[in-house]
Every structure is written in C-alpha cells, then in structure tokens.
Amino acid sequence: MTAVATRQIQFREALREAMSEEMRRDPRVFLMGEEVAQYQGAYKVSQGMLEEFGPRRIIDTPISENGFAGLGIGAAMMGLRPIIEFMSWSFSLVAADQILNNAPKMLYMSGGQFGCPIVFRGNDGAGGQLGSTHSWAVEGLFSNVPGLRIAIPSTPYDAKGLLKTAIRCDDPVFFLESERMLGNKGPVPEEEYLIAFGVAxxxxxxxxxxxxxxxxxxxxxxxxxxxxxxxxxxxxxxxxxxxxxxxxxxxxxxxxxxxxxxxxxxxxxxxxxxxxxxxxxxxxxxxxxxxxxxxxxxxxxxxxxxxxxxxxxxxxxxxxxxxxxxxxxxx
Amino acid sequence: MTMTDPKTALQPVDRVEARTRLKWLRDMMLIREFELRTMQAYQEAKIGGFCHVYIGQEACAVGCIAAANPDDPVITAYRDHGHALARGMEPRYAMAEMFGKTGGCAKGKGGSMHFFDRRTRFYGGHAIVGGQTPLGVGLAFATRYENEVLERGEKRVTLCFLGDGALNQGALHEAMNLAAVLELPCLFIVENNRYSMGTAIERGTAMAHDLSTKAAAYGMPFYQADGMDVCAVYNVMKKAVDRCRAEQIPAFVEIKTYRFKGHSMSDPQKYRSKDEVAEYEANDPIRRLADALIASGDLDEKAFRALSQGVRDEVRDAIAWAEKSPEPDPATELYSDVVREPFGPYGPTTLPEMCGHEPGAIADEQ
CATH class of the missing domain: 3.40.50.920 (Rossmann fold)
Structure with missing residues (x-):
C-alpha cells in the first residue's frame, strides 16, 4: 500500500467512484452495458449513477455483447470515451471479433488515424460454482493480443486508481474485476489519485x-x-x-x-x-x-x-x- | 420499385444540375479506371493479399455519398476502394496502400481491405463480414451524443455500407436492433450484388426476395434503389438521409447492384453464367449515365473521351506515385501506431502523409 487512509470502502464502491469522478471530469465518458442503468448494476457497481448522470450517459443495452462492444468502439473512433461493462468477461467471448479484431488493431490498421480510447470492464475468473461457461479467466487468452492493455486489480485502492488511469488512457484497456472481491473492503483515500499502468x-x-x-x-x-x-x-x-x-x-x-x-x-x-x-x-x-x-x-x-x-x-x-x-x- | 429499363432514360433527379451529374460520371469513371489498374497491378504482383474490386457497383458509393453531407461518417466492408474514392480520397494514397508503401492511406499497414481517411470521415474498410455494422451504430451514437450531451455540432447521419453477404451475420442483427432501440441515425445500406462470394443470395438468405422484411423486423423505414442508375440511388438516398437526419432514426436501404468481376482476384466464377454477367454488363451504370447526359445534350462524345483520358491520367499518375513511395522501414514502422501512449517496445504514433502529419489540422475529434 502506498497511501495511508482511514476510510474503508468496498471494491465495487471504489470502481463506482472511479467511473463517477471521471464522468464528472470528462463529458465524453459514458457507461454502457447490460443492467447498468435502471437495474442499478447486476452487481451494484453502477448503483446510483443513472440518477446522477442520466440516461444519455448511463445506458442499458439488450443482451448483445458483440453489438454493444462494437458500438463502443465506433464511438471511441469518433473521440468519445466509452466504458463498456461486461456482466462477466465470460460473455465477452461472443464479442471476440469486436474486442480482439477492432479495438486493439484499429490504430495500426488505420496507419495511426483512428485510435480506440475505450475501457471494457467486468467480472473475470471463477464466480463460485458457475460451471465452465461462466468461469472464464480471460487473461491467459487475451494477453496474447498486441495493442491492448490489461489491468487486474486485487484491492479497492488499486481498483480505483487503475480504473481512473484506464478511463484516461488513449488506448483500449481490458479491466478485469472479480465478482468474489466486489464486497471486499479496503482503505481508499478521499483525495484523488491515479495508479500508473506497468507498475507492480x-x-x-x-x-x-x-x-x-x-x-x-x-x-x-x-x-x-x-x-x-x-x-x-x-x-x-x-x-x-x-x-x-x-x-x-x-x-x-x-x-x-x-x-x-x-x-x-x-x-x-x-x-x-x-x-x-x-x-x-x-x-x-x-x-x-x-x-x-x-x-x-x-x-x-x-x-x-x-x-x-x-x-x-x-x-x-x-x-x-x-x-x-x-x-x-x-x- | 421497378428496375429501370436500361434502354430508357435514367430517373429524373430533382434539383441536381447537369454539372453535378457530370461529376458523378467522372467519379464513377475514376473508380472504374482505378479498379482496372488495380487488377492489372495485382496480376503483376505489385499488390498482395486479398483484393476485391468494385467494378459494376460504382453507382452505389457515388450515389449514396452524393446524398450525404461531407461531415456524415461513412463506414464500409472490405470492398472499400469505391467508397474511399467517392468520398474524396486521392487515388495515389489508395494505390500506395495496396502497394504496401509508406505513402499509403494507412502507411501500408492496412492494405486493400482496410482503407481509412480521417479527413473525409471515412471510418474504414473492415474485413470481417458484418463486423463494421456495430461500429457504424457507434458512429451514429457518437454523433447523437455530440449533439445532445456535448451540445455541439449539427445533426448527422452515418452511412454504414454492407454487402448482401453480411445479411446473415449476427453482428448486423445486433447492430440493427441497437440502432432501433437506442434511436440512432444509422443508414444500413445493403449493396445487394446477389452473391456472398459464390453463394447466391437465395441459397443463403431467408426472404431474399423481399429484404423489406429485414427492416420491418426492427421497425425501420425501408428504401430500395436500382443500383445501376446513379440518379435512382441518389434520389432514394436523399429521401432516406433527409428523414434519418431530421428524425434521428435508423433506416435500411437495399441497392440492387451487380459486380462485373469475381468476388476477389482469385475467383473462377463457376457459380454464375457468362450470359448473366453479360446481361448486367449491358446495363453498365457508367454507360447509362453517359448516354443519358449525351441524350440531354450535357455531354458529347468528345467531352466523354476527354473525361476518359482525364481519369486514365490521374490513375496512371497514382500508380507512378505509389511505385516511387518508399517501402516502410521495419526499424521505425513495425512498432509504431500500435498504441497512442507508447510503452515497452511500442513507439509513437504518426499520421499518414495523406493527413499532412498534423494531428490538430485534421479533425478536432480524438
């Protein structure tokens, strides 16, 4: 731990704070995914965000991972800063073409013309007796792909600092959370901080x-x-x-x-x-x-x-x- | 809609001057000449990889893009040369890209199937069938977001081109559903050339005889045009574009067209008859527009020959320029443009020569 803090908050609250702070700071940032708005988040990560930011920036989607992942990438090509929530990274497999072909390679294929400043985030790893289709740890699979960054925090403090960095990043970031840790509490300071990528x-x-x-x-x-x-x-x-x-x-x-x-x-x-x-x-x-x-x-x-x-x-x-x-x- | 009889005049175009139709003619002729030279260069092994030419379909890109505004985003599939040129990319950057040279529109990193042009808001050439359609919806989302959340810009529409082969990809159906439920101004423009590679549309697509059913499933307005008549394409697209812009809704457009050449450069075309090809070639959209302009007295054979010479010269110059453009240097280019924020082995990003190397001068986006 690099900071001394007395306040203890949950992992999910740290994620929410990171997104909310960045959305207040930059109107180009929006959150889209299944159940992120009216349901208040399938895992309550985005609880209350619809109320603060409204339906134009907190956007519910149908169950169409390939479609809304691609929508986010198209919006990022035009300069918006999407946060796309996968309820589980296991479901990202149906969006493979978008997240592996388009997001990480657009800048290269376009010869430097169209970047893709987008964050894909959601639960990764075994959730607890969910069986094989819902228990993907995608880091092995996706870390093989050049052009993307993969962040995988273990504490609320790291989660907040890394997610803020991810949202400000000009390149695509895969942000891997864990359903089993969302309720974990840890010290997170009130004041703003960011954690750089590539620093263990x-x-x-x-x-x-x-x-x-x-x-x-x-x-x-x-x-x-x-x-x-x-x-x-x-x-x-x-x-x-x-x-x-x-x-x-x-x-x-x-x-x-x-x-x-x-x-x-x-x-x-x-x-x-x-x-x-x-x-x-x-x-x-x-x-x-x-x-x-x-x-x-x-x-x-x-x-x-x-x-x-x-x-x-x-x-x-x-x-x-x-x-x-x-x-x-x-x- | 009925297909216009090739022997009769083209659809009359409202409020379009003859000189505009002459520009359409030249645009189509430029694409045709560019593609003929592309085929030649491919046979000479100056172009590698997969290469798909647009010959026969020129009226689609030219008619559609003429109906849109210059700041409306455009995105398409891998048969992308015609759209890039119709949108205003200079032929030399397109040719150099296929030659794999640094002067290419993507510095030789994309190739024939991945043309991009920020200046003309051409968001690419995308090579996984249907994969561009969710991106198109995202472009439409972004234009609406700019209007309504960032409170800037005019109402825009996105032209999202696809082939009939994409009709059966899940991506398209997800994209259409999202565009409908989120009310996004995206025009799904199907260039129906009747074959997805070698599979006739009837063999692969349910309700192929009536694609309005696809639009109906998502509650979108449906438009249909004869793709061998650029004036008909323009007329239909103008209506569609104007409505989608005003109401900020999606639409589905079918343009009936035909590709005169094979799917790619290596297609023996055993799935269709020579008679069928000849029948469509007799309905050549370029010849038809030229004949109509001659009939109306806006063009004569001499002027037509001059136009032909003009596009030949332009494409010849493009090839010469592309040949002279340097090969990319692996020492500097291999690891650049992977990321915008360099880390590890990755170097910085630069824009292609086409963009003038000045990020700020190109677009205020990104």
Missing part, C-alpha cells in the same frame, strides 16, 4: 522466495506467505496490477534478491500469463535462479460445477505453499 506493487516484502500474482489470487499468495512466515520462510508477494504492460523489472529485481520464483495465475497453464512471466524471468535472470520457476495455475480442465472439484481446480493458499516449498527445496 510489492504487497508483502520478503527475502526468501518471490511470488508473483495478478488479481484475486494475490490474496491467496498473501495467505500462503503468512503461513510460510510462521515456518520461517519470508516470501515477497508482488502484485503485477497490470499484465500488459508487465512490470518485469520489479519481478526481476526481486528474483535477483531471493533466487526463487513462484508465479500464481488463475488462468489455465498452457500458454498462460504465468508461462509468460516464467519465460521472461528465464530470459532476464536465469543466472540468479537457484531453482526452476514454479507455476500455480488453474488445473488444465474446464471449470467444474461441484464445489469440491472447483476448489481442487483453482489456485489456493495450500497449492502456493506447496509450490514455494518445492521451489525453495523445503519439500
């Missing part, structure tokens, strides 16, 4: 093993680090905060200090964010490693419904503790 946050300092993570699993890493500390292993937990750009420098600096690295990522292991971090660590710090990099990802299976099976599939503190012990030759 060391959520816990340590000397024995580097743990890198993104989004919700950061909390599992902190839980694991707490338990490991009781056993005398001091882990350094790095919250990447953005995947693109990736703050590899902070990660390398830590690995050079600890000599060990575990990457925790809720996407699937094959071609994952964890794989990319591991590859970059090998490229940049091979000689500083005293063991191979260990990855903790979701298991390489479709997300199951059963509570037991789902828990078995997802990253959790137990898996992280095991990986750290293996990485540091304690197991």
């Amino acid at each position: 946050d060391i959520k816990r300092a340590g000397t024995d093993c580097t743990i890198v993570s993104f989004g919700r699993p950061v909390h599992f890493c902190l839980e694991a680090a707490e338990k490991l500390a009781a056993e005398g292993i001091e882990c350094e937990v790095i919250d990447g905060r953005t995947i693109r750009p990736l703050d590899i420098d902070t990660i390398i600096e830590s690995v050079k200090k600890t000599g060990y690295c575990v990457v925790v990522d809720q996407s699937w292991p094959f071609g994952s964010v964890a794989s990319e971090v591991a590859a970059q660590v090998y490229e940049r710090a091979m000689d500083y490693l005293d063991n191979r990099v260990y990855r903790v990802c979701s298991d390489d299976v479709p997300a199951p419904y059963s509570k037991v099976l789902e828990q078995a599939m997802l990253p959790h503190a137990g898996k992280i503790i095991e990986a750290v012990k293996k990485a540091t030759y304690l197991a």
Whole structure:
C-alpha cells in the first residue's frame, strides 16, 4: 500500500467512484452495458449513477455483447470515451471479433488515424460454482493480443486508481474485476489519485522466495506467505496490477534478491500469463535462479460445477505453499 | 420499385444540375479506371493479399455519398476502394496502400481491405463480414451524443455500407436492433450484388426476395434503389438521409447492384453464367449515365473521351506515385501506431502523409 487512509470502502464502491469522478471530469465518458442503468448494476457497481448522470450517459443495452462492444468502439473512433461493462468477461467471448479484431488493431490498421480510447470492464475468473461457461479467466487468452492493455486489480485502492488511469488512457484497456472481491473492503483515500499502468506493487516484502500474482489470487499468495512466515520462510508477494504492460523489472529485481520464483495465475497453464512471466524471468535472470520457476495455475480442465472439484481446480493458499516449498527445496 | 429499363432514360433527379451529374460520371469513371489498374497491378504482383474490386457497383458509393453531407461518417466492408474514392480520397494514397508503401492511406499497414481517411470521415474498410455494422451504430451514437450531451455540432447521419453477404451475420442483427432501440441515425445500406462470394443470395438468405422484411423486423423505414442508375440511388438516398437526419432514426436501404468481376482476384466464377454477367454488363451504370447526359445534350462524345483520358491520367499518375513511395522501414514502422501512449517496445504514433502529419489540422475529434 502506498497511501495511508482511514476510510474503508468496498471494491465495487471504489470502481463506482472511479467511473463517477471521471464522468464528472470528462463529458465524453459514458457507461454502457447490460443492467447498468435502471437495474442499478447486476452487481451494484453502477448503483446510483443513472440518477446522477442520466440516461444519455448511463445506458442499458439488450443482451448483445458483440453489438454493444462494437458500438463502443465506433464511438471511441469518433473521440468519445466509452466504458463498456461486461456482466462477466465470460460473455465477452461472443464479442471476440469486436474486442480482439477492432479495438486493439484499429490504430495500426488505420496507419495511426483512428485510435480506440475505450475501457471494457467486468467480472473475470471463477464466480463460485458457475460451471465452465461462466468461469472464464480471460487473461491467459487475451494477453496474447498486441495493442491492448490489461489491468487486474486485487484491492479497492488499486481498483480505483487503475480504473481512473484506464478511463484516461488513449488506448483500449481490458479491466478485469472479480465478482468474489466486489464486497471486499479496503482503505481508499478521499483525495484523488491515479495508479500508473506497468507498475507492480510489492504487497508483502520478503527475502526468501518471490511470488508473483495478478488479481484475486494475490490474496491467496498473501495467505500462503503468512503461513510460510510462521515456518520461517519470508516470501515477497508482488502484485503485477497490470499484465500488459508487465512490470518485469520489479519481478526481476526481486528474483535477483531471493533466487526463487513462484508465479500464481488463475488462468489455465498452457500458454498462460504465468508461462509468460516464467519465460521472461528465464530470459532476464536465469543466472540468479537457484531453482526452476514454479507455476500455480488453474488445473488444465474446464471449470467444474461441484464445489469440491472447483476448489481442487483453482489456485489456493495450500497449492502456493506447496509450490514455494518445492521451489525453495523445503519439500 | 421497378428496375429501370436500361434502354430508357435514367430517373429524373430533382434539383441536381447537369454539372453535378457530370461529376458523378467522372467519379464513377475514376473508380472504374482505378479498379482496372488495380487488377492489372495485382496480376503483376505489385499488390498482395486479398483484393476485391468494385467494378459494376460504382453507382452505389457515388450515389449514396452524393446524398450525404461531407461531415456524415461513412463506414464500409472490405470492398472499400469505391467508397474511399467517392468520398474524396486521392487515388495515389489508395494505390500506395495496396502497394504496401509508406505513402499509403494507412502507411501500408492496412492494405486493400482496410482503407481509412480521417479527413473525409471515412471510418474504414473492415474485413470481417458484418463486423463494421456495430461500429457504424457507434458512429451514429457518437454523433447523437455530440449533439445532445456535448451540445455541439449539427445533426448527422452515418452511412454504414454492407454487402448482401453480411445479411446473415449476427453482428448486423445486433447492430440493427441497437440502432432501433437506442434511436440512432444509422443508414444500413445493403449493396445487394446477389452473391456472398459464390453463394447466391437465395441459397443463403431467408426472404431474399423481399429484404423489406429485414427492416420491418426492427421497425425501420425501408428504401430500395436500382443500383445501376446513379440518379435512382441518389434520389432514394436523399429521401432516406433527409428523414434519418431530421428524425434521428435508423433506416435500411437495399441497392440492387451487380459486380462485373469475381468476388476477389482469385475467383473462377463457376457459380454464375457468362450470359448473366453479360446481361448486367449491358446495363453498365457508367454507360447509362453517359448516354443519358449525351441524350440531354450535357455531354458529347468528345467531352466523354476527354473525361476518359482525364481519369486514365490521374490513375496512371497514382500508380507512378505509389511505385516511387518508399517501402516502410521495419526499424521505425513495425512498432509504431500500435498504441497512442507508447510503452515497452511500442513507439509513437504518426499520421499518414495523406493527413499532412498534423494531428490538430485534421479533425478536432480524438
């Protein structure tokens, strides 16, 4: 944490504050998506915003992700600053052509003529027994695409600062939230602040093993680090905060200090964010490693419904503790 | 509507002077000549990738764009050369783009299917069938937003062109529904050339004989025009544009046309007969307008030959210019224009030469 604050607010309130502040600041910003207006947000993120900003700027859509994602991109090409809410990133798959072909490549294909200053945001990762179609962690899939930025906050403080940066960004940003964290409370100062992209946050300092993570699993890493500390292993937990750009420098600096690295990522292991971090660590710090990099990802299976099976599939503190012990030759 | 008999005069055009119709003729001739030279350059391997020419459909882009204002956004699919030229892109920037040169309208990064021109509010050439239609609705959303929230600008309409092949893409139906429920001034202009690649419209599209049903499903006004008669296209589009502008509503326009050449440069055309092609070629929109202008005394054969020579010279110069334009330098161009705010390996963005390299001078948007 970089700021001292006494006020505690929910993750969803932090997101709402970020959007509302930016909408007050810039009339080109609008929010569009399913149930964002009259319903007050499927997850109450946009609660009260219709009342403040009116129906011209808080806009309900039909269930047409491909259509309204494309609408947002067209509006961004003309200089507006859309925030497009996906109720779940799982539903963004039906908008793949718009969000992967058009948003990130328009500037390049038009030879620098038409940029796409747009934010797509919504819930990412397992929501809790939703089955495979609703449990997508899209960061593995989408971080393969050049031209976009991916932000994935783990705390209300980071969520607010990163979302404000996302809305002001002249390029497309995919903003990955988590339904499981929307009610989490954390300190958020009253005064305005922004968090730059590509700047990781060391959520816990340590000397024995580097743990890198993104989004919700950061909390599992902190839980694991707490338990490991009781056993005398001091882990350094790095919250990447953005995947693109990736703050590899902070990660390398830590690995050079600890000599060990575990990457925790809720996407699937094959071609994952964890794989990319591991590859970059090998490229940049091979000689500083005293063991191979260990990855903790979701298991390489479709997300199951059963509570037991789902828990078995997802990253959790137990898996992280095991990986750290293996990485540091304690197991 | 009935298709105009090619042997009879074109539809009379209200309040359009002969010199305007002469400009339409020249615009169509320029597109025709440009496309013939494009085919030639493709065969000479000066142009790569996929390439789709507009020959036969010239009256669609020219008639529609003539009915719109210069600040009305225009967007289309991959068969985009005609729209870009009709909108006012200089042929040399279009040709250089296909040659993959730095002087191209997208600095050689887009190619034949991805033409863009900020100065003329041409929002592209889009190559995934139907993918441009939600973008078109977004352009219409933005014009309305500018009027009503930002309180600036005049009422505008968006011309969103598509082919009949896009009629069965989900994107179009989502886009039409959104335009209807959000009341956005987007004209969905279907250039019905009867074939989506090699599939005849009847084989792929329900209710192909009556596309007004598509408009009815979304409660939009429906318009239809003979796409081989530029005057008919203009007349119908003028009505549609004026109504959509005034009422800020969407509309659906079918323009019955035909492409004289294959779908792309590699199409053996086994799905249609030579007789069918010949029948449509006899109904050539350029010849028809020229004949009408000659019949009305506004053009003679000598002037027509001069027009022909003029467009030949212009396209020849475009090719010469494109050939001289430098190849992009990977050291500077590969990693530029990926993002507006550089990070990591990505460099800064610059506008193409066509735009004068001055961001502020082009448009106040963005």
